[in-house]
Amino acid sequence: MTANGGTHGAIVIGAGVAGLTAAAELAERGIATALVDDGFLGGLITNVGKLEGVEGEAESGPDLVNTLLERALVAGADYRMGAVTALQQDGALWHLPEQEAAGPAIIFATGAALKQLGVPGETELAGRGVSQCAFCDGGLYRDKDVLVVGGGDAAFQEALHLAEHCASVTVAIRGPAPRARVDFVERIRAHSNVHVRTGIDVRAIIGTEGVDAIRLHDQASGSEKDHPIAAVFPFIGLTPQTALAPPEAKRNADGALTVGATMQTTLPGLYAIGAARADHGGAIADAVADAVAAAQAIAS
Numbered sequence: 001m002t003a004n005g006g007t008h009g010a011i012v013i014g015a016g017v018a019g020l021t022a023a024a025e026l027a028e029r030g031i032a033t034a035l036v037d038d039g040f041l042g043g044l045i046t047n048v049g050k051l052e053g054v055e056g057e058a059e060s061g062p063d064l065v066n067t068l069l070e071r072a073l074v075a076g077a078d079y080r081m082g083a084v085t086a087l088q089q090d091g092a093l094w095h096l097p098e099q100e101a102a103g104p105a106i107i108f109a110t111g112a113a114l115k116q117l118g119v120p121g122e123t124e125l126a127g128r129g130v131s132q133c134a135f136c137d138g139g140l141y142r143d144k145d146v147l148v149v150g151g152g153d154a155a156f157q158e159a160l161h162l163a164e165h166c167a168s169v170t171v172a173i174r175g176p177a178p179r180a181r182v183d184f185v186e187r188i189r190a191h192s193n194v195h196v197r198t199g200i201d202v203r204a205i206i207g208t209e210g211v212d213a214i215r216l217h218d219q220a221s222g223s224e225k226d227h228p229i230a231a232v233f234p235f236i237g238l239t240p241q242t243a244l245a246p247p248e249a250k251r252n253a254d255g256a257l258t259v260g261a262t263m264q265t266t267l268p269g270l271y272a273i274g275a276a277r278a279d280h281g282g283a284i285a286d287a288v289a290d291a292v293a294a295a296q297a298i299a300s
């Protein structure tokens with residue numbers, strides 16, 4: 001029991017980059033900190049083979065996760081496995097009944113999930129040609145034709161990786177132009193086997209044992225055509241995982257929690273950082289900065 005009557009000074013939900021960093025920052029400031037994760041340690045970067053824009057020695061997502069986890073554990077964070085499905089407020093304390101943990105500050109570092117296309121064939125062929133991890137599955141499609149859906153950083157980063165393995169990579173973008181970082185777009189242009197198509201909607205993924213083709217609708221011509229491909233990699237954005245937060249906490253249109261400069265939400269003692277919060281910058285460095293800001297605010 002701590003001086004405030006809780007089991008911990010702060011509780012962090014989610015052990016992605018944001019949560020791991022927050023737990024380390026809090027514990028290093030002498031705050032008894034619980035870190036609870038549903039077992040998907042590392043979150044979105046777990047499958048990233050080569051990180052972009054990250055300072056330090058970590059080259060891959062798993063390298064960085066190991067470094068961050070070690071830092072949090074050495075600092076004394078109380079790491080617990082298990083999905084948090086219940087959150088209660090009692091006066092100034094937040095309770096996680098399943099974890100038998102309570103504290104005056106709770107940080108939502110629950111991140112985001114990759115969006116699905118929602119077209120016929122996607123669920124049926126998941127793991128058999130439909131993949132959201134180029135680093136895990138790209139090698140399976142060596143010298144084959146594949147398609148990436150999406151125009152943001154993640155789509156371009158994964159397409160760059162696939163370009164090293166595959167005969168051709170088509171990047172299908174629904175909008176009129178890529179939204180990815182300029183350097184990603186320039187690097188993609190340098191690959192003669194990558195073709196970027198804009199104004200394209202995916203209508204269906206076709207196949208039985210594996211992916212045989214993809215049905216694309218060309219917005220300019222209005223035509224719909226099946227293109228033979230061996231795999232499709234959808235990276236069309238993220239859905240913040242914030243269902244657990246009380247409904248009174250303000251959210252943006254995507255469901256991400258609205259925060260101020262200290263990362264506190266509209267509810268006292270409830271913080272949100274990284275991909276779970278509105279206006280997240282999108283990169284690992286942004287998640288780290290959020291974690292530091294929240295830890296500073298809670299410790300002060």
Ligand SMILES: Cc1cc2nc3c(=O)[nH]c(=O)nc-3n(C[C@H](O)[C@H](O)[C@H](O)COP(=O)(O)OP(=O)(O)OC[C@H]3O[C@@H](n4cnc5c(N)ncnc54)[C@H](O)[C@@H]3O)c2cc1C
Pocket residue numbers: 013014015016017018019036037038039040041042043044045048050051052053054082083084085109110111112113114154157158241244273274275276282283284285287
């Ligand atoms: C394909 C891809 C590649 C990327 N590559 C790069 C890159 O090279 N460089 C870069 O700077 N950025 C990159 N990014 C962006 C970067 O991954 C994110 O900005 C960052 O990882 C967000 O971290 P997070 O901790 O906020 O969320 P997440 O990584 O989503 O972590 C959230 C964690 O919370 C857990 N969780 C969720 N709900 C619960 C619950 N109820 N109970 C317990 N645990 C829960 C999840 O399982 C997960 O472990 C990439 C993103 C994608 C999608």
